[in-house]
Amino acid sequence: xxxxxxxxxxxxxxxxxxxxxxxxxxxxxxxxxxxxxxxxxxxxxxxxxxxxxxxxxxxxxxxxxxxxxxxxxxxxxxxxxxxxxxxxxxxxxxxxxxxxxxxxxxxxxxxxxxxxxxxxxxxxxxxxxxxxxxxxxxxxxxxxxxxxxxxxxxxxxxxxxxxxxxxxxxxxxxxxxxxxxxxxxxxxxxxxxxxxxxxxxxxxxxxxxxxxxxxxxxxxxxxxxxxxxxxxxxxxxxxxxxxxxxxxxxxxxxxxxxxxxxxxxxxxxxxxxxxxxxxxxxxxxxxxxxxxxxxxxxxxxxxxxxxxxxxxxxxxxxxxxxxxxxxxxxxxxxxxxxxxxxxxxxxxxxxxxxxxxxxxxxxxxxxxxxx
Amino acid sequence: xxxxxxxxxxxxxxxxxxxxxxxxxxxxxxxxxxxxxxxxxxxxxxxxxxxxxxxxxxxxxxxxxxxxxxxxxxxxxxxxxxxxxxxxxxxxxxxxxxxxxxxxxxxxxxxxxxxxxxxxxxxxxxxxxxxxxxxxxxxxxxxxxxxxxxxxxxxxxxxxxxxxxxxxxxxxxxxxxxxx
Numbered sequence: 001x002x003x004x005x006x007x008x009x010x011x012x013x014x015x016x017x018x019x020x021x022x023x024x025x026x027x028x029x030x031x032x033x034x035x036x037x038x039x040x041x042x043x044x045x046x047x048x049x050x051x052x053x054x055x056x057x058x059x060x061x062x063x064x065x066x067x068x069x070x071x072x073x074x075x076x077x078x079x080x081x082x083x084x085x086x087x088x089x090x091x092x093x094x095x096x097x098x099x100x101x102x103x104x105x106x107x108x109x110x111x112x113x114x115x116x117x118x119x120x121x122x123x124x125x126x127x128x129x130x131x132x133x134x135x136x137x138x139x140x141x142x143x144x145x146x147x148x149x150x151x152x153x154x155x156x157x158x159x160x161x162x163x164x165x166x167x168x169x170x171x172x173x174x175x176x177x178x179x180x181x182x183x184x185x186x187x188x189x190x191x192x193x194x195x196x197x198x199x200x201x202x203x204x205x206x207x208x209x210x211x212x213x214x215x216x217x218x219x220x221x222x223x224x225x226x227x228x229x230x231x232x233x234x235x236x237x238x239x240x241x242x243x244x245x246x247x248x249x250x251x252x253x254x255x256x257x258x259x260x261x262x263x264x265x266x267x268x269x270x271x272x273x274x275x276x277x278x279x280x281x282x283x284x285x286x287x288x289x290x291x292x293x294x295x296x297x298x299x300x301x302x303x304x305x306x307x308x309x310x311x312x313x314x315x316x317x318x319x320x321x322x323x324x325x326x327x328x329x330x331x332x333x334x335x336x337x338x339x340x341x342x343x344x345x346x347x348x349x350x351x352x353x354x355x356x357x358x359x360x361x362x363x364x365x366x367x368x369x370x371x
Numbered sequence: 372x373x374x375x376x377x378x379x380x381x382x383x384x385x386x387x388x389x390x391x392x393x394x395x396x397x398x399x400x401x402x403x404x405x406x407x408x409x410x411x412x413x414x415x416x417x418x419x420x421x422x423x424x425x426x427x428x429x430x431x432x433x434x435x436x437x438x439x440x441x442x443x444x445x446x447x448x449x450x451x452x453x454x455x456x457x458x459x460x461x462x463x464x465x466x467x468x469x470x471x472x473x474x475x476x477x478x479x480x481x482x483x484x485x486x487x488x489x490x491x492x493x494x495x496x497x498x499x500x501x502x503x504x505x506x507x508x509x510x511x512x513x514x515x516x517x518x519x520x521x522x523x524x525x526x527x528x529x530x531x532x533x534x535x536x537x538x539x540x541x542x543x544x545x546x547x548x549x550x551x
Contacts (some may be wrong), residue, residue: 177499177519185505263505269491270505299487301507302545332507332546 045132045348047140051151054128054140056088056114059332066090069114072096074197076258080340081165083117083124086213088160089193091227100230102240102281103267104187109133113190117171123148124163125173129183129190137189139179169329169341178338185263185270186278188250195219195231196257199237207346241282242288245361252354253279253288255347259336261288273298275311293358297321302332315359317352326351379411391464396531406525407434410518415473418460436484437462437472446470446550454511464512470547471510477534479538485530492524493530510546 048054058066065071069088077085091097093109113129123144130138143159144152158175165171183189200218203209215221219236222228242257244250256264261278263270266287274295276287292312300306308321317323325335327348334340407413417428418438432438438460447465449458455466464475474484485493488503495504500515502508509515521529 178501181495181499181501181505269495270503271487272487272489272492273503330548335508337501337506337508 022187043095045136047128047138049153049301051126051128051142054112054130054142055090056115056126058070069112070215070217072193072198072217073210073212074192074258075199075202075209075212076197076254077208078192078259079208079340079347080117081171081340081342083119083171084121085118087192088114089217096227096229097222098230099195099228100232101187102232102235105190105194105228107131107190109135113193117164119163119171122146122163124171125154126151137183139176139183141173141179143173145307165341167342171341174339182262182336183269183336186261186265187267192258195235196240196242196254196279198222199239199241201241203241203251205247205253205350207251207255207350209343235281240279242279243284243286246357248350248354248357252351253286255350259344259347263336271298281344292322301325302329303330304333305353312355312358314355314362317355320355323348323351323355372392394422399528401532402525402537403528406521406529407532410529411514412476415461415512416476418462420460426461432539432541434476434533434536435479435541435544436475437541439542439544443470443544443547444473446547464510467511467549468546469549471512472543472546475539475541475543476533477536477539477541478534479540482540482542483534483538484543488530490527490530494526497521497526538539547550 017135033218051057052060056065056069058064065088071086071088073085073087078254090112092108092110095110097108097111098106109131111129111131114126116126117124126142128138128140128142130140132138141154143154143162144151150182154173156176158178159173161170162173163171180273189196198218200220202212202218210216219228219231219239223231223236242253243244244253256277257279261276264273264275265271265278266276266280268363274291275298276291280287293314295311297304297309300308304321304324305319307319308324310319311321313320324337325333327343328334329341329343331337340371389527411435412430413430416436417430417435418432418435419426420429421427441458441460441463443458443463446469449456449465455464457464464471464473475482476485477483478485480486492503496502496509497515497518498504500509500513500519518526
């Protein structure tokens, strides 16, 4: 600053203009350079090079999972082209999840998650999440060898052709950017381990429902053992469930929560689209109903039929935008846009039924009014 | 004078802060323009034409993407060892992914691809290579993996610049799937 003042005085005095201008330039250049923000460097988070090193197994030779880890299954599983999945969570000893915000649990540093994907009884990949001391989550995926004896850390760019699927397609192990596209799309980076997904009142109509593995981890289990603290008591007294008029609607809303809500929610970066498919345990109504039924398609996706002007047109699943998206696996049209190569036929049937029943109930209500 | 004093003080406080804010916004747009010029955005997003010194971007249609009246209905037919092709306007690219058409990046409210993007979504798009950060994949040859290394400030500058690029009404066609 002092140099700038001196420079200004010399300029005013009219002495040595060229020299002063040169010095001023140097001073200003120095000032600008010292104020250029440093390029942010991503936190150095190098995943273990093998799955064995993540600590999942007590004995890798026999593939016995460490009994200290808790196996669990969400009530509305994510569709992954029919892969059979096993999941575990590990909390550091003496720690607990903070559930005081039931929409976004806070996991202690050191929390680890594993999700194993198998097709036709063959392990193909195991995904891994770990909360690091700086609060960031580490993402990794491990590909299994064909003989199921070895694992290898998958490149951050992912791996195509990991397992052959129907129709000439194949399973892709997603890259880290794709993992984050979903996991960072809402209020919590952890998906599938939250208030609705672990409700003790599980939906018998949930598509692809899985049997709960021992020891039957749900909200009550976690709270009773001090592994989940701060959860509002009301959620234990009245276990959370979607607000639905029928069993079909309950399952449809749950499916969308588990398969679409991680991106389409009121808190994430896509909120300006106004499509909210994530169930909120603190809302009185269902955003998924309010934001789909009779609501216009905001922007036609490439390949979408022009007659689908509404997201959900009751009684007309064929002209409902939601159905056209989930019934496609054309990359520009399909929903979800990643993590799946095959249409989820069971979900298509469920949502078709839901939209058809919605139309029938409106017709019935109109008929009753006319009497 | 006594009554005017608070008003004068208020003005004195507000004016100096407003001017730097405008300067800052202007500087951000200028930086965005600079980054767009060096990052090769015009190479694909501005239609090329034949100039006196050979092919050059037609800046009258700057950043408006593949011209809507230039119909392409099938991927290029290629022979070994070639794996890709581009059209004369450098806005349509054919390869193993099918045919991609460069997007209209102008501020046109009806046809500009960024019309529904927030700044955060734009940054995420470049970081993840997915539409609005989480949607359909952005097709080659868009070099988003390289641009993903840009700082947030640089990407914000690019977005600020693109949001004020003169609108060009041009509905870019949907991509074509690869040959079966």
